[in-house]
Amino acid sequence: MVNDIEKQTHRRGFGVSTVYETLRNEIIELRLTPGSPIDEQQLAERFDLSRTPIREALVRLSAEGLITTLTNRATIVSNIDFLGLPAFFDALTLMYRVTTRLAAANHLEEDLKGIRKCQKGFEKAVLARDVLGMISENRAFHLAVAAAGRNKYYLDLFARLLDEGSRLLRLYYSSFNDILPQQYVREHEDIIQAILLRDVAKADGLALAHANQIVQQIRDYITEDKRQNLDLSFG
Numbered sequence: 601m602v603n604d605i606e607k608q609t610h611r612r613g614f615g616v617s618t619v620y621e622t623l624r625n626e627i628i629e630l631r632l633t634p635g636s637p638i639d640e641q642q643l644a645e646r647f648d649l650s651r652t653p654i655r656e657a658l659v660r661l662s663a664e665g666l667i668t669t670l671t672n673r674a675t676i677v678s679n680i681d682f683l684g685l686p687a688f689f690d691a692l693t694l695m696y697r698v699t700t701r702l703a704a705a706n707h708l709e710e711d712l713k714g715i716r717k718c719q720k721g722f723e724k725a726v727l728a729r730d731v732l733g734m735i736s737e738n739r740a741f742h743l744a745v746a747a748a749g750r751n752k753y754y755l756d757l758f759a760r761l762l763d764e765g766s767r768l769l770r771l772y773y774s775s776f777n778d779i780l781p782q783q784y785v786r787e788h789e790d791i792i793q794a795i796l797l798r799d800v801a802k803a804d805g806l807a808l809a810h811a812n813q814i815v816q817q818i819r820d821y822i823t824e825d826k827r828q829n830l831d832l833s834f835g
Contacts, residue, residue, distance in 0.1 A: 615649045619657035627666045628766045638675040664763040693811040695758040700807035702749025704800045711748035718744045775821040
């Protein structure tokens with residue numbers, strides 16, 4: 601009896617992780633387009649699970665801003681708010697700057713080890729042209745920097761912004777045909793060096809340049825798509 605309960609609990613936990621990771625990847629890769637419906641029953645049939653682990657996975661995706669429950673209780677893949685992008689980019693840029701500044705001022709030696717480890721993971725993903733890996737490792741890198749700054753509120757806000765912007769980052773890598781130029785990989789290395797030297801001003805300047813480059817590349821890519829009348833299905 602106990603073993604049966606343990607097996608059910610393990611399967612449920614495994615099921616939640618599988619559904620969450622699969623749907624998250626499909627949303628970020630834009631295979632599940634913004635505005636498309638999410639049906640619990642269809643997902644239960646697809647993954648051969650009860651609706652309980654499906655709902656738990658959807659709660660996690662909702663917390664990351666990737667799905668939205670409408671007033672009529674229907675659930676959809678969250679739309680990308682193009683009208684709100686200027687405010688989003690302002691907040692994202694500010695978090696790049698403030699977290700990098702604080703990391704330069706407050707980091708401990710062990711923080712640098714974690715930051716470098718994340719950068720190695722990012723470099724590996726870039727070489728493999730593993731876009732989901734690049735998005736994941738880039739997130740890990742910047743959150744490791746934020747953690748080194750020792751402000752929990754900035755860390756939490758930055759994590760939320762990076763999660764909400766994951767599909768925009770997918771467009772960023774698409775603009776390079778998923779082959780990220782090495783100069784942009786080296787930007788992370790320059791940031792690490794400024795943090796190591798506790799050069800707050802330089803860390804700030806590098807973070808600003810890094811954020812500006814990403815934002816401008818995304819804006820240019822979206823503008824070019826609109827000129828070509830491509831249907832990105834963003835609602």
